[in-house]
Structures are given as C-alpha cells and as structure tokens.
Amino acid sequence: MEDNHINMQSHSCDPDRPAHPGIFPTREAGKSDHQPGGSSVDFPVSVVLPAGGTGERTGLQTPKQFCSFLGRPLISYTIQAFERVSWIQSIVVVVAKENMDLMTDIVQRFQHKKVRAVPGGSTRHRSICNGVRALGDAEEERPKVVIIHDAVRPFVDEDLLYKIAMAAEEQGCSESDFEFGTECLHLALQYCGTTAKLIQGPPTLWKVTYKRDLAAAESIIKETLSRSACVITGGSEQAVTLADALQKAVGALDMELDVIPDLMGENAGYLLKEWNFIQVSVNRSCLSEVEAVLKDLEAANRALLHPLVVIWVHLSGSDELSVSGRGVEPAAIMDLASAAKLRNILLYGIQLRQTKDTERWERSVLRVAEITSALIRERSPALVGQLLQA
Amino acid sequence: MEDNHINMQSHSCDPDRPAHPGIFPTREAGKSDHQPGGSSVDFPVSVVLPAGGTGERTGLQTPKQFCSFLGRPLISYTIQAFERVSWIQSIVVVVAKENMDLMTDIVQRFQHKKVRAVPGGSTRHRSICNGVRALGDAEEERPKVVIIHDAVRPFVDEDLLYKIAMAAEEQGCSESDFEFGTECLHLALQYCGTTAKLIQGPPTLWKVTYKRDLAAAESIIKETLSRSACVITGGSEQAVTLADALQKAVGALDMELDVIPDLMGENAGYLLKEWNFIQVSVNRSCLSEVEAVLKDLEAANRALLHPLVVIWVHLSGSDELSVSGRGVEPAAIMDLASAAKLRNILLYGIQLRQTKDTERWERSVLRVAEITSALIRERSPALVGQLLQA
Numbered sequence: 130m131e132d133n134h135i136n137m138q139s140h141s142c143d144p145d146r147p148a149h150p151g152i153f154p155t156r157e158a159g160k161s162d163h164q165p166g167g168s169s170v171d172f173p174v175s176v177v178l179p180a181g182g183t184g185e186r187t188g189l190q191t192p193k194q195f196c197s198f199l200g201r202p203l204i205s206y207t208i209q210a211f212e213r214v215s216w217i218q219s220i221v222v223v224v225a226k227e228n229m230d231l232m233t234d235i236v237q238r239f240q241h242k243k244v245r246a247v248p249g250g251s252t253r254h255r256s257i258c259n260g261v262r263a264l265g266d267a268e269e270e271r272p273k274v275v276i277i278h279d280a281v282r283p284f285v286d287e288d289l290l291y292k293i294a295m296a297a298e299e300q301g302c303s304e305s306d307f308e309f310g311t312e313c314l315h316l317a318l319q320y321c322g323t324t325a326k327l328i329q330g331p332p333t334l335w336k337v338t339y340k341r342d343l344a345a346a347e348s349i350i351k352e353t354l355s356r357s358a359c360v361i362t363g364g365s366e367q368a369v370t371l372a373d374a375l376q377k378a379v380g381a382l383d384m385e386l387d388v389i390p391d392l393m394g395e396n397a398g399y400l401l402k403e404w405n406f407i408q409v410s411v412n413r414s415c416l417s418e419v420e421a422v423l424k425d426l427e428a429a430n431r432a433l434l435h436p437l438v439v440i441w442v443h444l445s446g447s448d449e450l451s452v453s454g455r456g457v458e459p460a461a462i463m464d465l466a467s468a469a470k471l472r473n474i475l476l477y478g479i480q481l482r483q484t485k486d487t488e489r490w491e492r493s494v495l496r497v498a499e500i501t502s503a504l505i506r507e508r509s510p511a512l513v514g515q516l517l518q519a
Numbered sequence: 520m521e522d523n524h525i526n527m528q529s530h531s532c533d534p535d536r537p538a539h540p541g542i543f544p545t546r547e548a549g550k551s552d553h554q555p556g557g558s559s560v561d562f563p564v565s566v567v568l569p570a571g572g573t574g575e576r577t578g579l580q581t582p583k584q585f586c587s588f589l590g591r592p593l594i595s596y597t598i599q600a601f602e603r604v605s606w607i608q609s610i611v612v613v614v615a616k617e618n619m620d621l622m623t624d625i626v627q628r629f630q631h632k633k634v635r636a637v638p639g640g641s642t643r644h645r646s647i648c649n650g651v652r653a654l655g656d657a658e659e660e661r662p663k664v665v666i667i668h669d670a671v672r673p674f675v676d677e678d679l680l681y682k683i684a685m686a687a688e689e690q691g692c693s694e695s696d697f698e699f700g701t702e703c704l705h706l707a708l709q710y711c712g713t714t715a716k717l718i719q720g721p722p723t724l725w726k727v728t729y730k731r732d733l734a735a736a737e738s739i740i741k742e743t744l745s746r747s748a749c750v751i752t753g754g755s756e757q758a759v760t761l762a763d764a765l766q767k768a769v770g771a772l773d774m775e776l777d778v779i780p781d782l783m784g785e786n787a788g789y790l791l792k793e794w795n796f797i798q799v800s801v802n803r804s805c806l807s808e809v810e811a812v813l814k815d816l817e818a819a820n821r822a823l824l825h826p827l828v829v830i831w832v833h834l835s836g837s838d839e840l841s842v843s844g845r846g847v848e849p850a851a852i853m854d855l856a857s858a859a860k861l862r863n864i865l866l867y868g869i870q871l872r873q874t875k876d877t878e879r880w881e882r883s884v885l886r887v888a889e890i891t892s893a894l895i896r897e898r899s900p901a902l903v904g905q906l907l908q909a
Contacts, residue, residue: 332729339722341735348734459908496901503901511886511893517905518849 170216170294175272177260178211178222180204180232180280181249193337194280195231198347199436199508200473203337204232205239206283206350209434211276212243214287216294218272222280223249223260240433274298281337282330283346289330354435355506357385358405363418364390367483368409371444371494375407378498384505392425400429405438405505415443416461423469423476432473438505439469441478442497443516459516466514477504478516493519560606560684565662567650568601568612570594570622570670571639583727584670585621588737589826589898590863593727594622595629596673596740599824601666602633604677606684608662610634612670613650630823664688671727672720673736679720744825745896747775748795753808754780757873758799761834761884765797768888774895782815790819795828795895805833806851813859813866822863828895829859831868832887833906849906856904867894868906883909 180194189196194204204222211217220243224232232246247263249256257277264272274297278285337346360375362368369388376386386407389396399406406426408419419441426437441462466476479500481493496519504512570584579586584594594612601607610633614622622636637653639646647667654662664687668675727736750765752758759778766776776797779786789796796816798809809831816827831852856866869890871883886909894902 335729335731339725341725341739342731344738345731345735348738349731463908499901503899507897507899509893509897511889512902512907515905515907517902518853 170291170298172273172294172298173218173271174216174274174276174294175218175264176211176220176276176278177257177264178204178207178220178278178280179249179253179256179260180222181225181228181253181256182281183225189340189343192228193343195228195235196343198343198350200510201239201434202235203283203343203346204280205235205241205434206346207278207280207285208236208241208244209239210283210285211278211290212241214290217276217290218243219264220244221260221263222246223256225249279336282334283337284333284335284349286333289334350435351506351508354404354508355384355502357387357403358407358438358440358501358505359399359403360386360388360407360409361392361418361422362388362390362409363411365411367411367444371442371497372407372409374491374494375442375498375501378495379502382498382502384502392422397425400425400431404435405440407440407442407501409442409444411444416441416465419476420465423465423474426474427472435473436508436510437474438508439474439476440501440504441476442501443478443480445480445482462516463514470510470513475504475508475510475513477513479519480516481519560681560688562663562684562688563608563661564606564664564666564684565608565654566601566610566666566668567647567654568594568597568610568668568670569639569643569646569650570612571615571618571643571646572671573615579730579733582618583733585618585625586733588733588740590900591629591824592625593673593733593736594670595625595631595824596736597668597670597675598626598631598634599629600673600675601668601680602631604680607666607680608633609654611650611653612636613639613646615639669726672724673727674723674725674739676723679724740825741896741898744794744898745774745892747777747793748797748828748830748891748895749789749793750776750778750797750799751782751808751812752778752780752799753801755801757801757834761799761832761887762797764881764884765832765888765891768885769892772888772892774892782812787815790815790821794825795830797830797832797891799832799834801834806831806855809866810855813855813864816864817862825863826898826900827864828898829864829866830891830894831866832891833868833870835870835872852906853904860900860903865894865898865900865903867903869909870906871909 182192182194194207195202197203198206208220208222211220220241222232222236222244224246226248229246229248235241236244236246245263247259250259260277261275264275274294276290276293335342337343358379360372362372372386372388376388379386387399387403389399392400406422408422410418419439422439426432426439431437462476462478469476479497481497484490484493500517500519572582572584584597585592587593588596598610598612601610610631612622612626612634614636616638619636619638625631626634626636635653637649640649650667651665654665664684666680666683725732727733748769750762752762762776762778766778769776777789777793779789782790796812798812800808809829812829816822816829821827852866852868859866869887871887874880874883890907890909
C-alpha cells in the first residue's frame with residue numbers, strides 16, 4: 130500500500146476555542162459547502178478511527194467513546210466531524226469485538242453513510258493496521274491519503290483536515306518526515322508498509338480522557354449549539370416589536386437572533402442551518418403556528434444529530450390572561466412537546482402579557498430573553514412542554 | 520524561617536472522581552467536624568495561594584482564578600477548601616497588584632475569615648516568597664508548616680491536607696526530601712531560606728488551565744451539590760405517600776432523598792448540611808410552608824457559598840385545578856422567588872394533581888422526579904419562580 134498516513138495529536142498550549150462539531154451550514158445532508166479558500170481536495174482521502182478503548186480512566190462503566198451527550202455517543206460526534214467533509218470518501222471505525230453490535234447500531238441510528246465498523250486486534254497498533262487493511266478491501270477507489278485519528282478527539286475542523294490532506298499529498302510523506310516518532314507510527318510503517326507523518330494539532334483536538342473531559346465536551350457542544358436562534362414573527366407588528374426588543378436583550382447574553390417573518394422562500398435556508406427557533410404568536414389559538422414549524426423541521430430531518438430547540442413565545446393581550454387564567458391549555462403544549470421530544474425536538478413555551486407600562490414591559494422582555502437563553506443553553510429534556518411565565 | 524513547604528502538583532492518571540469542594544457537613548460555620556481518623560493537627564499550619572496568573576491560555580479576558588461558577592469566583596472555592604479545615608490557621612492569597620481591590624472585595628463578599636491578600640512580585644517565585652514572608656509578619660502564631668498551593672486547583676480534600684501536614688511535621692523536610700526539583704522549590708529554598716518537599720497529588724487536584732476546564736470545574740461542583748435532597752412533608756399522609764414515591768423515582772436518577780416531616784429538633788441538622796430542599800404541600804394556601812423553609816435557610820446563613828435550591832411541590836386535589844385554573848397565583852411564587860434569589864436561594868414550583876388513575880399518577884410522579892432532578896442539577900437562575908406542571 131502507498132497510502133499516506135497522518136496521525137494527529139494535540140500538544141499545543143493555545144486557548145481551546147470550541148471547534149464546530151458538524152454544525153457548518155449545509156445545503157445538502159452529508160455535504161459541506163465550506164471549502165477553505167474555495168478549493169477542494171481532488172484525490173481520495175479516507176479515515177481510520179481507532180475506538181477500541183475500554184474507558185478505564187474515566188472511572189465509568191461505559192468506554193468513553195460510547196458515552197452520550199445530548200442523547201448521542203461521543204464516537205458519533207467524531208464520525209460526523211469527518212462525514213460532513215465532502216472530499217472524505219470513507220471512514221473505518223475500529224472497535225473491540227464485543228462492541229461491534231453496539232457500533233453497528235450507532236451507525237444505523239444516526240444514519241452515518243460513509244462508515245464501516247471493523248473489529249480491532251489485540252493491541253492498538255494491530256487495530257489501526259486492521260482499519261487500514263479494511264480500506265484496501267473496500268470497493269470504492271483506493272485512498273491516496275489515510276488520516277488516522279483518535280475516536281475520542283471529537284473536535285476536528287475542516288480547515289485543519291484540508292491542510293493536512295494537501296500537505297500529505299504534496300509532500301509525499303517519506304520516512305524522513307517523522308516529527309515525533311511514536312510507536313504507533315513506526316509499527317504502521319513496519320507492519321502495514323505505509324509511510325506516516327505526525328502533525329501537531331490545535332488544542333481543540335484535545336483527547337477526552339477523564340470523566341471531567343466528558344463534561345467539558347458536553348459543554349463545548351452545548352455552547353456551539355447556543356450561539357444563535359431564529360425568531361419567526363408571522364409578520365404582525367406586535368410580534369416584530371417584541372422580536373426586535375428580544376434581539377437586543379439576548380445580544381447582551383452573547384446570543385444572536387435573526388428575525389424573519391416566516392420560513393418560506395429564502396428563509397427556508399434557516400431550517401438547514403439553525404438549531405434554535407423561537408415562534409412568536411400574538412393571537413390565542415396559536416399552537417398551529419408552532420405546529421407548522423415542528424412539521425417543517427421534521428421534513429428537513431434536522432434533529433438527527435443534535436436536539437433542536439423550539440420556543441413558543443405567546444404574547445397575550447393585557448386582559449386575556451386575567452379572563453381565562455392561562456390563555457392556553459397547558460395540556461395542549463405538553464402533548465405537542467411529548468410527541469416532538471420523541472423526534473429529538475425540545476419544545477418549550479413562554480407567556481408574556483402586553484402592557485403599556487414601559488418598565489413592566491421591559492422587565493418582561495428581559496425575562497423572556499433570560500429564560501430563552503437558559504432553555505437553549507441547557508437543552509433540558511425534563512422541562513419540555515412547560516409554559517413559563519415572563 | 521523554619522517553615523516546612525509543601526508544594527502539591529497533580530501528575531497522576533487515575534480516574535478523577537470529583538472531590539467535595541467545601542461541602543462537608545459542618546456544625547459551625549468555618550469549622551469542620553470531619554477529622555480523618557478522629558485525630559487533629561495540633562501545630563500551626565498556614566497556606567499560600569499564588570493567584571497572580573493572567574489567564575492567557577483560557578482565551579478569556581478574566582484571569583481564570585476570578586472566573587465565576589454559580590455566582591462565585593474560582594479563587595473563592597479554593598480558599599473555602601482550605602478555610603473549612605479547622606487546623607489551618609491562616610491563608611495568604613498572592614495576587615497581581617491590579618487585582619488587589621478585586622481580591623479584597625471577594626474576601627469580604629464571601630466572608631472569608633482566615634484570608635489576607637498580598638501583592639505579588641515580578642515572577643511567580645517572588646510572589647510565593649512574598650506570600651511566605653507575609654506569614655512571618657502576621658500577629659498570629661508563626662506556622663510550623665506552610666502549604667503552597669496553586670489557586671487554580673480548587674478541589675483539595677481535607678484527608679490529603681491532613682496527611683501532608685503530618686508528613687511535613689514528622690519528616691522535617693530536609694533538602695534531601697526533594698522529589699522533583701522544580702525551579703519554584705529551589706528558589707523558595709534559596710531566597711526564603713526555607714526547606715521544601717514536592718508531594719504527588721491525586722488527579723482531582725487538576726489545574727484549571729483552558730476554557731474547557733472551567734466548564735469541567737462547574738460541572739464537578741454542580742454534580743457535587745446535586746447528589747441528595749431533603750423532602751419536607753409536613754407529616755400529612757398524602758404528602759408522605761408522594762415523598763416515598765419520589766424517593767424511589769429519583770433514586771433511578773442517581774439522587775438520594777431524605778424524607779422528614781419538618782425541620783424541627785434533630786432534623787434542623789439538615790439546614791446545615793443539605794443543599795437542596797423539597798417542600799411538599801397538599802392544601803391550597805400553602806406558600807406559607809415554603810416561606811418558613813426560606814426563613815430557616817436564611818437564618819442558618821447557608822446560601823453564602825453555594826446557591827441553595829428549594830422546590831415547592833404542590834399536590835392539588837383532583838378537582839382543584841379545574842376550578843381555579845391554576846390553584847395558586849403564579850405572581851405570588853414569582854415574587855417570593857425574586858426575593859429569595861437575591862439571597863442566593865433558587866426557588867421553583869411544581870404542581871401535580873391527585874388522581875386515582877394509577878398509570879396517570881405514576882407518570883406524574885416520574886415527571887416530578889425528572890423536573891426536580893433537572894432543576895437541582897442545572898441550578899438555573901433564569902427559571903426561578905416558575906410553576907411547572909407534572
């Protein structure tokens with residue numbers, strides 16, 4: 130085999146700003162429109178993910194690559210980070226024999242397309258070798274570059290992969306390119322007959338090792354999903370006024386809002402790139418609007434990889450609440466939310482009352498902003514269907 | 520000076536089970552009743568915390584020792600970990616000159632008693648030296664052992680400190696005790712004329728270095744505060760039945776509940792050791808019960824160092840809600856919660872309806888358990904005062 134191996138490790142001490150685990154805006158599922166410098170890799174590249182670890186150091190029963198955040202195991206995040214790169218043709222995950230069924234189930238459940246699982250060997254090195262050999266067996270075009278990447282380093286970004294693939298292809302990776310000879314690379318050379326190069330990765334490539342790293346990884350993913358939201362106003366003047374006020378208030382909480390009248394035409398693009406939606410409703414029988422948003426999101430098949438958040442903000446007339454107590458039957462939104470939760474969409478409700486008392490109105494808007502920000506950041510499944518008061 | 524220096528560093532690779540940052544049950548504020556093996560240290564011990572870092576590697580504007588979790592800066596957690604140890608007589612925090620005011624404010628705000636801030640020198644080594652010298656100036660008894668500890672390693676437990684203090688006192692710490700000579704230790708010896716010993720710490724002593732470590736530290740603290748809660752039933756049969764069902768349901772979510780009728784007599788001890796309280800109320804005009812709990816907690820001055828969670832669970836008769844819409848006026852609990860929040864007590868409400876339909880009842884109880892667990896784990900200030908439906 131003449132594959133070029135790239136083995137990425139993180140040694141650097143720079144700030145670890147969170148990478149974007151598969152949340153680049155995509156126009157088509159599985160394809161990325163994010164090509165660094167507009168260029169593309171035009172030779173076949175494959176990836177081997179050794180994932181045979183037993184998770185001893187986390188102190189948990191589940192090996193860390195199979196630990197879940199936001200309902201999805203770590204290994205699936207790592208796979209997704211590679212799968213969304215259009216020019217990566219195939220990914221081989223090497224797992225312990227006893228985890229083959231689990232891995233196959235994960236691949237099916239999260240609809241990973243470019244992935245095959247193969248059983249590992251008795252050592253990490255043999256496992257990597259098995260993975261590389263499996264690439265040779267496949268029907269697809271033989272890769273020119275093979276990237277070997279720790280399965281428990283989920284935060285890989287496309288720019289780095291692009292640079293690595295280009296460097297590997299251009300330089301050819303002779304043996305003299307070894308920077309830090311690791312056992313792993315030498316064994317790859319010795320037993321697989323391939324050449325290898327060790328390249329320094331950024332600190333975002335850090336390895337999930339301890340239990341505290343699982344918490345850190347979850348927090349990075351949550352932060353990444355919580356930077357922005359899309360507010361749908363329906364176009365009414367009252368709703369637009371509220372949305373504009375919310376936009377300012379949420380800005381102070383480090384979140385950006387895009388305000389749009391509906392999800393039609395060009396705005397349909399938000400369905401494919403946004404993880405959080407806020408539907409503002411002004412009239413009373415208005416769960417229909419939020420039902421429509423849920424339907425659109427389901428049609429776009431967007432909630433597979435990350436839970437989506439939909440917040441229904443109900444602005445009632447100043448006398449409406451006092452007449453009926455709540456305005457909207459809590460059971461209705463709870464039922465809708467319970468159904469949506471099964472499809473990985475988290476629906477919450479917030480009610481506020483129209484008032485001409487400016488101070489009171491501003492306090493309400495600020496509370497909507499704070500509640501919205503907290504719901505989006507925490508993505509708590511236990512609180513879906515609640516109708517919160519602002 | 521003849522002080523014995525202990526410099527703790529974490530090099531180990533064991534699982535990092537969270538330590539307990541100052542949440543040992545205490546009978547008197549500032550004193551710990553947790554004496555390993557029942558023994559105590561009977562010689563003067565002091566601590567120097569170098570905290571002059573500028574936080575470059577976190578990528579944040581605020582130096583990491585001043586970053587806040589749950590409303591309190593990291594340095595205060597580290598101070599607290601030492602302060603709660605009865606036999607530690609004084610703590611000197613060494614900070615950059617420009618942060619002296621900030622540090623003084625932190626010491627006052629969180630009522631740290633044994634702490635003095637001194638300005639650092641031009642290097643870390645000079646700063647440590649300043650800290651040690653400041654101990655010599657003080658009026659209190661001259662320490663026999665000085666522990667030098669990184670301010671950004673908040674998770675120190677008393678057992679380790681006890682062992683270290685005893686080892687330092689018994690062995691005398693001659694120069695030959697150096698295990699890993701670090702520049703820091705040699706400089707301490709050279710310029711301060713003291714002897715030093717480097718002791719390996721557990722991985723829980725890990726250093727908060729990157730932004731992701733801040734998230735990990737917050738998650739460890741939240742987990743530590745969320746292991747148990749105290750349910751106050753008032754003694755009524757319906758409330759006790761609900762509390763027992765909750766106890767089982769919450770057990771499946773890795774949380775333990777103690778069920779008590781009230782906070783009188785021996786049960787008053789819970790006010791001093793528990794971070795989470797659930798008040799079950801069966802009648803309608805029942806905010807008075809939760810008001811009493813809030814008063815007791817304020818009197819015990821418990822919410823200074825960690826936010827307390829109080830959840831009011833309102834069990835209404837099967838026909839009560841349908842008559843009045845909600846049973847309890849939402850504005851009343853919101854007002855109570857807003858006032859409590861100013862004192863670092865987070866109050867939430869959960870309503871459920873009595874029913875003879877067993878399946879429905881069990882679903883409601885499970886939902887109360889899930890909501891309770893989520894509220895306690897997340898400790899979200901934005902959601903206080905909400906009346907959630909189970």
